[in-house]
Amino acid sequence: MGVKLIKIGIIYLLIGMGMGVYMGATKDFSVRPVHAHVNLLGWTLLGISGLILFVNGNAAVDPILGLGSVLITVSAAVFAWLLLTKLPNAKGVAS
Numbered sequence: 001m002g003v004k005l006i007k008i009g010i011i012y013l014l015i016g017m018g019m020g021v022y023m024g025a026t027k028d029f030s031v032r033p034v035h036a037h038v039n040l041l042g043w044t045l046l047g048i049s050g051l052i053l054f055v056n057g058n059a060a061v062d063p064i065l066g067l068g069s070v071l072i073t074v075s076a077a078v079f080a081w082l083l084l085t086k087l088p089n090a091k092g093v094a095s
């Protein structure tokens with residue numbers, strides 16, 4: 001199942017990238033939301049889901065998954081801190 005999701009995802013990526021190239025070449029950006037969603041849902045979501053199913057049950061990847069989740073959580077916390085402390089208020093002053 002994991003491999004199948006990755007294979008479906010890569011087809012979506014090719015279609016999404018084709019739309020990106022089309023937009024760049026024609027300067028017609030009307031398919032921008034479709035492009036974004038084909039890439040993000042079709043490729044990113046299916047690809048990640050495929051990888052998760054692919055590694056599921058393989059105990060050797062546990063430490064990597066653990067480290068990755070801690071790093072992502074710390075990154076999200078730093079991002080949240082930056083947003084909450086550095087974004088300007090309505091008057092344009094950092095608050």
Ligand code: HEM
Nearest residue numbers: 016017018020021023024029032033035036039040043044
């Ligand atoms: C060959 C590869 C790609 C090309 C040539 C391309 C090209 C473009 C272009 C021309 C735009 C519109 C920019 C604008 O309106 O100023 C765009 C927007 C966007 N692209 Fe791509 N793209 C590519 C791959 C990807 C991939 C792989 C993803 C995601 C995994 C992605 C996600 C997005 C997103 C989220 C937007 C913004 C959509 C919006 O503002 O509504 N693109 N891309």
